[in-house]
Amino acid sequence: MRRVVQVSTGNVGRHALRALIGRPDLELVGVHASGPDKIGRDAGELCGLDRPVGIAATGDVEALIDLAPDCVVYTALAETRPMEAIEQLSRFLRAGINVVGTSLVWMAAPRYAEDWVREPLAAACTAGDSSLYINGIDPGYSGDTLVHTAASLVTRIGSITVQEIFDYGNYDDAEFTGASMGFGTEESAELPPLFLPGVVESLWGPQVRALAANLGVTLDEIRQRTERWFTPDPIGCTMMAVAPGQMAAVRFATEGVLDGRVVITLEHVNRLTAAAAPEWDFPPDGHVGVHRVVIEGEPRVEMNTHLSHPVFDPTDAGCISTAARVVNAIDWVCDAPAGLVAVEDVPQSALMRGLLWAEV
Known part of the structure; x- marks a missing residue:
């Protein structure tokens, strides 16, 4: 079973969080939130469940790294704060933690991303022997x-x-x-x-x-x-x-x-x-x-x-699918060689992970 941390509980993140809680092959061990109105609240409450799951949201990245998860699901908004997001992602990657994410969309096609975004993330993957996969609906x-x-x-x-x-x-x-x-x-x-x-x-x-x-x-x-x-x-x-x-x-x-x-x-x-x-x-x-x-x-x-x-509204359905594009890739990315993962690297049959899970 993969131990997973969810970073952000916004439009995409709350759906990713709900999926992680409901998956029998994944164990949610931590949640990151940035807003003071969310820190300290239970993960179940943050994603709309009617029961607590016993995991409280924190704003402390180092505390999440100390949990030594297999993977981080990163859905925090990055397009308005790219340098901060690159540094945050790099901290996880350098610590040997794999990351799948839906933001920092410059990296949806990593082999053709610009040097300013690709190079520090590639270096972090090398330093931590970890992998990074970015995808979504669009880009994705x-x-x-x-x-x-x-x-x-x-x-x-x-x-x-x-x-x-x-x-x-x-x-x-x-x-x-x-x-x-x-x-x-x-x-x-x-x-x-x-x-x-x-x-x-x-x-x-x-x-x-x-x-x-x-x-x-x-x-x-x-x-x-x-x-x-x-x-x-x-x-x-x-x-x-x-x-x-x-x-x-x-x-x-x-x-x-x-x-x-x-x-x-x-x-x-x-x-x-x-x-x-x-x-x-x-x-x-x-x-x-x-x-x-x-x-x-x-x-x-x-x-x-x-x-x-x-x-949910169709826009929310789009957010669910955006989350699915990376949540379903966790197992494969955790087993992948270290480095930046492109969509063409991942067999599509490996992403068929949503079938037959019980209702949350």
């Missing part, structure tokens, strides 16, 4: 595993388009998602972080490069494009209240160019209400969201992934 599954499956059905590929099309109105994350994308800002305001030159390309570029390499293609250029939509009407939703004239939809993409033609596109289309940006793509059949891959080729292949849950 939609831009790698789903594409790999679709591409295996095609004899000739003309282009690949990967899309997340989602209504974020019910996503309770104004602090990061809302602020970084610029929801609720006016057109005259400073550009939100995601729209600054090179940011989209930095986050999703490694996956574009990885896809091109898997296809044996050397791209001429990788570029980003961005577009915002401003609402003429007020919008009230879980994410935030948006006044007329403020941004209520966004689309952005990283594009790989070959011979003057866009051949790989990783695109987001996100809005705060179904009424926003009516001319942009919508999920099919009235769904709230979709992760879609379209390969134009012989034959044309389109795969649409819809996530749902009998209790």
Whole structure:
């Protein structure tokens, strides 16, 4: 049985925590929380269970390292604090503790990540004889595993388009998602972080490069494009209240160019209400969201992934699946050779770990 520590109990972390508690092959031994309102509370309470599990959340990283777990599940927000997250991850890795994580998305395709993020983490893995695996839904599954499956059905590929099309109105994350994308800002305001030159390309570029390499293609250029939509009407939703004239939809993409033609596109289309940006793509059949891959080729292949849950909102279902991408990899990563693990290193059959577990 693998001994595991959960780091963070936010939108993704609380679902990872609930999964860890319910798994018969994993033993939760510690939980890290950063908010004073969470430290000291029982792990069961933090993930919505109606019973305690006897593990209290702590803010002390060294105390968690002293537990000598086999693996840490790292779902703490890293994109707004990358250097701090790299140092925190490195502390676990240098101590010989394997890490699986859903944040620090620059590392979703580690062989193509920039030196500033890849090198210190690789050095920490070497020092601790440990492994690090970063993945999720997007970046992650939609831009790698789903594409790999679709591409295996095609004899000739003309282009690949990967899309997340989602209504974020019910996503309770104004602090990061809302602020970084610029929801609720006016057109005259400073550009939100995601729209600054090179940011989209930095986050999703490694996956574009990885896809091109898997296809044996050397791209001429990788570029980003961005577009915002401003609402003429007020919008009230879980994410935030948006006044007329403020941004209520966004689309952005990283594009790989070959011979003057866009051949790989990783695109987001996100809005705060179904009424926003009516001319942009919508999920099919009235769904709230979709992760879609379209390969134009012989034959044309389109795969649409819809996530749902009998209790939780579809955005929460996406968070559950994001957690699943790493929780299900714990056993394999713990047995892997030391170093940075890429999605293509992990046999997909090794990730089939969610079947037949009893209800928590």
